Amino acid sequence: MVNVLSRYKRPLFCGILVGLVVIAVLLIMGDFKEVIRVFLKFDIRYLPLVLILAPLNYIFRYIKWNYYLRLVGLQVEPKMNKLIFMSGLAMTVSPGKIGELIKCYLLKEHMGAPVSTTSPIVMAERLTDGLAMVILASFGCLAFAYGGLVLLAVAVLLVSVLVLFQYEGLFNRFCTLLARNNILKRFSDFLFRFQQNTRKLFNLPGLLFAVGIGVISWGFEGLVIYFSVRAFGGEISILSSVFVVSFSSLAGALALIPGGLGVAEGSIMALLILTGLGREMAAATTLVTRISTLWLGVLMGILGLYLAQRKLFFTGSRDDTVWGQGVRKK
DSSP, X not given: OOOHHHHHHHHHHHXXXXXXXXXXXHXXXXXXXXXXXXXXXXXXXXXXXXXXXXXXXXHHHHHHHHHHHHHTTOOXXXXXHHHHHHHHHHGGGSGGGXXXXXXXXXXXXXXXXXXXXXXXXXXXXXXXXXXXXXXXXXXXXXXXXXHHHHHHHHHHHHHHHHHHHHOHHHHHHHXXXXXTSTTXXXXXXXXXXXXXXXXXXXXXXXXXXXXXXXXXXXXXXXXHHHHHHHHTTOOOOHHHXXXXXXXXXXXXXXXXXXXXXXXXXXXXXXXXXXXXXXXXXXXXXXXXXXXXXXXXXXXXXXHHHHXXXXXXXXXXXXXXXXXXXXXXXO
């Protein structure tokens, strides 16, 4: 068996290194001395709230993870399942979060679950998280001019996507239309395979449940910004906070940079300045937000990955029972 930490330590180490560089840049952009001065004014009473909100996000995402496992007929030993889910958090700083496929690898080693069954779960997690953040960002737009028009446009787009995925005939026609263009043909093929693999996961009730969970879980991260600004003595609305964190997360994800490093931080700081915060307070809030919502999760993930590997590889804890499509095989 391959040592999982050895296999993934290089991208993990690179992500941590880039993260340290980004932190240094933020301190320089905010004026190091002024940022430190802002940190000294931090109201410690807000610290428990800031630290607990991101783990609440992980708890709700774990509920969605379990829901998807049940949909594909996988029953994982509870303790190992928690460790496998936590392991994915360590790979948040991998390019495009592709390292979260480590969960598929661990499930295969633990219980023989085929990657073809489990990888669509990871894709569905990311897609529904993305849809949830689009919804949050659109609601956050209400804090700005023309926010109502943005919300309406997003609602129309999401309804169109739902209709497209629910009606196979319409979906096939859409893929055929894309395939006529040589540039879009590869995307059409990918979209068709994705829809076939995720058909079980994207039934209408399941999709609404998963996106709803995503709205709640990622909404907690928006509150991290709100309470951080309050702790530094600043003022910001909850809608603005939600918009900042959801927009920056989408920008970081689309950039396919490990953990959105640099892109997410730059977006958060720029948007906070646009809401009226000073440069030094915006830099300090960005640092607290990313430590709470990214690096705390990475640390939890590293611990989960270590414990999962120890349980799976060192103690020989392997469940040879495979659950697939409701049929138990030995």
